[in-house]
């Protein structure tokens with residue numbers, strides 16, 4: 001019953017794009033700038049991201065529902081047809097997102113069957129004209145003004 005956005009958490013692993021959709025993203029601290037994501041312990045993607053010096057977090061735009069499904073799929077190429085930009089340090093950002101956060105892992109905390117990953121935000125790119133995708137009760141929605 002708690003609406004969230006959807007974040008593409010991605011990087012370049014030996015020249016291959018790797019990533020997953022997450023909605024456990026949260027802001028944590030302003031100084032230093034920290035955000036967090038909870039990752040399932042059985043994730044097969046996280047160990048490949050975990051070793052990168054930088055990881056890209058892209059807050060998906062309202063027209064990126066299909067991309068969210070693709071980046072959570074257990075079958076097929078998650079990056080087929082996806083336009084992205086990668087940095088030299090391994091962070092990968094998807095085009096069409098509302099926000100890019102270039103992050104480095106700052107800490108890992110136990111969180112039951114998930115691991116709580118604390119990221120330090122090293123760089124930020126905003127696309128204010130792009131509305132975010134909303135995930136609520138397992139459905140994809142768009143923002144609208146409350147009246």
Ligand SMILES: Cc1cc2nc3c(=O)[nH]c(=O)nc-3n(C[C@H](O)[C@H](O)[C@H](O)COP(=O)(O)O)c2cc1C
Nearest residue numbers: 020021022023024038039040043044045071072135
């Ligand atoms: C909207 C949405 C949000 C998700 N949020 C998370 C999350 O916060 N943490 C997580 O570990 N997996 C999350 N997943 C699942 C992953 O995207 C992915 O399906 C899962 O990690 C299995 O793939 P893997 O073995 O490649 O990691 C989410 C999936 C969707 C569709």
